[in-house]
Each structure stands twice: as C-alpha cells, then as structure tokens.
Amino acid sequence: MTSLSAVYDLAEKGDVSQLKEYLKTHKDDEDFLTTYVTYQREEDGDTALHAACRIGSTGCARALLRAGHPWNAMNRSGVTAAEVAKASGHQDLWELIVEEGVRVEMIMGLLGRKNEKEKEEGGKVIPNQEYLEQPLTYTEDRLVDADGLGVMLGWEEPLMRRHAEILCPRPGLDVLNVGFGLGLIDEHLQRFKPRTHTIIEAHPDVYRHMLDKGWDKRPGVRILHGRWQDVLPQLAGEDFDGIYFDTYGEYYADMREWHEEVTNLLRPDGIYSFFNGLAATNPVFHEVSCRLAETELRGMGLATTWESMPMDPEEQEEKNWGGLNGRYWTLKEYRLPTCRFDL
Ligand SMILES: C[S@@+](CC[C@H](N)C(=O)[O-])C[C@H]1O[C@@H](n2cnc3c(N)ncnc32)[C@H](O)[C@@H]1O
The missing domain is CATH 1.25.40.20 (Ankyrin repeat-containing domain)
Structure with a gap:
C-alpha cells in the first residue's frame, strides 16, 4: 500500500x-x-x-x-x-x-426492522420511555422536558396553522391528531369546527394540562390518553378525514409503523400529514429522509406532495431556543407533506 x-x-x-x-x-x-x-x-x-x-x-x-x-x-x-x-x-x-x-437507508431500514423484531423477542422496547416518565415544564409558548430540550416550541405556530388548514378544510369533518404538545394544531383544527376531534396523547403531564385547560369539554373532542401504540385498539373500525402525527422521542422506524396504521385509519379521500422534522438539522440528511418517507408511503399507496414554507432560523433563535440544551431544527425551509391515497 x-x-x-x-x-x-x-x-x-x-x-x-x-x-x-x-x-x-x-x-x-x-x-x-x-x-x-x-x-x-x-x-x-x-x-x-x-x-x-x-x-x-x-x-x-x-x-x-x-x-x-x-x-x-x-x-x-x-x-x-x-x-x-x-x-x-x-x-x-x-x-x-x-x-x-x-438506496442505502432503504436497505438499512429493512435490516433495522429485522433487528427491531429480534429485540422485541427479548421484550418490547419503548423508545421514549425515559421522556414519558419525566416531569415537563410548560411556559407560555414552550414545552420543555427535564433535560432542557424543547418538546414543542411556539415558533412552529405558522406550520401548525397550515397543517390544520390542509387537514380540515371545511366544518363537519372527523380528524385525528397524535401528540398534543402545546395544542397548537388542535387549537387551529378547532377553528375549522370538525364534527369529531380525537387527540391521542401519551405523557401524563401533557394529559393533565389538557384537562386543566378544559380540552375534554371542547366541541367534538375525545382524548385518548396513552401511547398511540397502546390506544389504537380503541379506534377499531373508525376512520378519519384528516390525520396528523407529531410525537416526541420516537424514531423513524416508529413513524414507519405508524404509517402502516394510517392506511387503515384514513378514509379513501382523506388527508394525512406529519410534522416534517425528519433529520432537520442537516439539509442532506433531511432531503434523504424526505425521499425515503415519500418512497415508503408510496409503497403503502399514499402519494405525497410537499409545500415549501420559508423559515428564519434567526427569528426562531430570538423567539424560542434561548436557554435550551439542543436544537431539533436548523433548516431554512419547511417542507410540509400532504399525503393522499393514489389508488
Ligand atoms: C412535538 S409535541 C406535539 C406538538 C403539537 N403538534 C402542537 O401543535 O403543539 C409531541 C407530543 O407527542 C406526545 N407523544 C410522544 N410520544 C407519543 C406516543 N407514542 N403516543 C402519543 N403521544 C406521544 C408528547 O408527549 C408530546 O405532547
């Protein structure tokens, strides 16, 4: 050599x-x-x-x-x-x-799924168990975990508004949201007067906060307290016009499992969307993750379109990130996914 x-x-x-x-x-x-x-x-x-x-x-x-x-x-x-x-x-x-x-991540994903299965045989692993057992802190526009990491921050408000507009374009629809956080998307969904509005939330502090704020009495609202993985049987036989997914501390592999559930929960002309924080601290990893998600969703019969929303990381800095121990977002563009059955 x-x-x-x-x-x-x-x-x-x-x-x-x-x-x-x-x-x-x-x-x-x-x-x-x-x-x-x-x-x-x-x-x-x-x-x-x-x-x-x-x-x-x-x-x-x-x-x-x-x-x-x-x-x-x-x-x-x-x-x-x-x-x-x-x-x-x-x-x-x-x-x-x-x-x-x-290409590489698709192969790794297949191998990863196998390993995950192997792991499960030795006992089910909950990826965000530590988070779910931690106390959380709410301030006006921040939800922060015990490690000083932002679970949900107010800068996402315009994104949540846009997601809600797309998912619930007219009154009288049945919508499902997974992950309450600050309740930003749920507040916007309420503005569109859904017929039913189901919210799945796993963290006990968030659930308590929802009850304190009277979310259980809001029109059409039903709260299912627990991890989506555990409460899904309560939705057996139901389907929805709009579904949104935004959890915390879970992996892409969990989202992939969720997507398989979406195909049963979404009405034929329904709309599915998720918070696109996929690898959102690096533009290349983000691009690869978006394409991977799109490819996998297509394999499940869901076609994805992406709406571009400009983001200003400096404005976010002033607004929300101060004093936190890490950032989950550094990109200058938000790519909002809208998924529909293309069969
Ligand atoms: C980023 S926040 C959601 C923010 C929300 N979209 C909003 O507009 O404010 C994530 C939420 O998902 C919840 N969560 C995490 N894992 C979950 C799971 N497996 N099932 C249901 N909720 C979960 C967290 O407790 C947290 O409230």
Whole structure:
C-alpha cells in the first residue's frame, strides 16, 4: 500500500481512471475501506468524496460510492460531501449522493426492522420511555422536558396553522391528531369546527394540562390518553378525514409503523400529514429522509406532495431556543407533506 492519502489525492485531481484502477487493485486489502477510502485530510477532515464534490468529478464520486465510501461522511465542521457539491454548483453530484443515501437507508431500514423484531423477542422496547416518565415544564409558548430540550416550541405556530388548514378544510369533518404538545394544531383544527376531534396523547403531564385547560369539554373532542401504540385498539373500525402525527422521542422506524396504521385509519379521500422534522438539522440528511418517507408511503399507496414554507432560523433563535440544551431544527425551509391515497 502506498500513502494513506492515495485515494484522496486521486479524487482531488479528478483522475477517474487511476482512481478506479486503484480501488479495484486494493479492494481486498486489510482495512482498505476504513483507513484508505475514508481517509480524512488533516486540515479539515474532508474525505475523498468531499474532494470529488468540490471539483465536480462525478466519475470519482461514483467510483468512491461504489467502493463503499459512506454517502453521509462529515468533515470536522459537520459538512457532508453533498453540501460541498451544492455549494460548488454541482447539483448533479448532490443528486447522486442523495439518491445513494436513499438506496442505502432503504436497505438499512429493512435490516433495522429485522433487528427491531429480534429485540422485541427479548421484550418490547419503548423508545421514549425515559421522556414519558419525566416531569415537563410548560411556559407560555414552550414545552420543555427535564433535560432542557424543547418538546414543542411556539415558533412552529405558522406550520401548525397550515397543517390544520390542509387537514380540515371545511366544518363537519372527523380528524385525528397524535401528540398534543402545546395544542397548537388542535387549537387551529378547532377553528375549522370538525364534527369529531380525537387527540391521542401519551405523557401524563401533557394529559393533565389538557384537562386543566378544559380540552375534554371542547366541541367534538375525545382524548385518548396513552401511547398511540397502546390506544389504537380503541379506534377499531373508525376512520378519519384528516390525520396528523407529531410525537416526541420516537424514531423513524416508529413513524414507519405508524404509517402502516394510517392506511387503515384514513378514509379513501382523506388527508394525512406529519410534522416534517425528519433529520432537520442537516439539509442532506433531511432531503434523504424526505425521499425515503415519500418512497415508503408510496409503497403503502399514499402519494405525497410537499409545500415549501420559508423559515428564519434567526427569528426562531430570538423567539424560542434561548436557554435550551439542543436544537431539533436548523433548516431554512419547511417542507410540509400532504399525503393522499393514489389508488
Ligand atoms: C412535538 S409535541 C406535539 C406538538 C403539537 N403538534 C402542537 O401543535 O403543539 C409531541 C407530543 O407527542 C406526545 N407523544 C410522544 N410520544 C407519543 C406516543 N407514542 N403516543 C402519543 N403521544 C406521544 C408528547 O408527549 C408530546 O405532547
């Protein structure tokens, strides 16, 4: 083996044929992938894929991905190669890496599902059990958990308003919301006078808050207290015109399971939507997650359209994030999903 940076150097030069040859010759060398293909340059942690993306070498990027270079490798500033491609004006490379991300994550998802099942055999795992057992704090426009993380923040108000408009476009409909939080979407749904308005909420503090605020007496409202996974049998035989999903502390795998339930709960001409906080701290991971969700929903017979809403992270900063221990959102655009059966 030559220098540690050999793969990086060839990618940086955009030398596709030499790079391919090198990758082929050394593919079975010990630690080739972990040490050589994913070598990070000293000064900033860029990998060969970052280098290929900077100079716009689609051939090198393809060869690297085929050799097993991770699509999502970050440099020391937390920037991925796809972001470098976009910033350098190489949209085709952004697209190539995003598509690779979807492909890999679909396979991982299938494997993940299997592992999850295996885990279940040794006992059911509740992903947000710790959260559900913590005390929560309500202030005027924030709901914060015991770790100082924002469960729901008031900056999402315009998003919740828009979701409600789409889900309940006229009075007299039957709507279902999973996850009450600050009750923002439920407040907006009420404005559209649904015939029935079912809310599923798992956290005991949130449930108590709902009762304190008289939500159990609001027109058409029925509260099901418990995790959606546990209370769903109470909805056996029912279906809805509009369904919204926005929980906390759960994984994408849980949402996937929920989507399977949606196909039974949604009326043929109904509308489903969810809070699109999918990997919302990185634009590439977000893009991959959106496409993954869209692909999986399509596989369940639901077609998704996305409405773009501009976001101002600085305005949010002033409004809501102060004093919290982390952010679940850093993007400049919200992509609101609307899903309908396309059968
Ligand atoms: C982000 S907040 C929802 C915010 C809401 N969309 C609004 O407009 O204010 C998430 C809520 O989901 C609840 N939750 C978390 N896991 C849940 C589960 N498995 N089933 C039902 N509710 C859950 C949390 O307790 C929290 O109240």
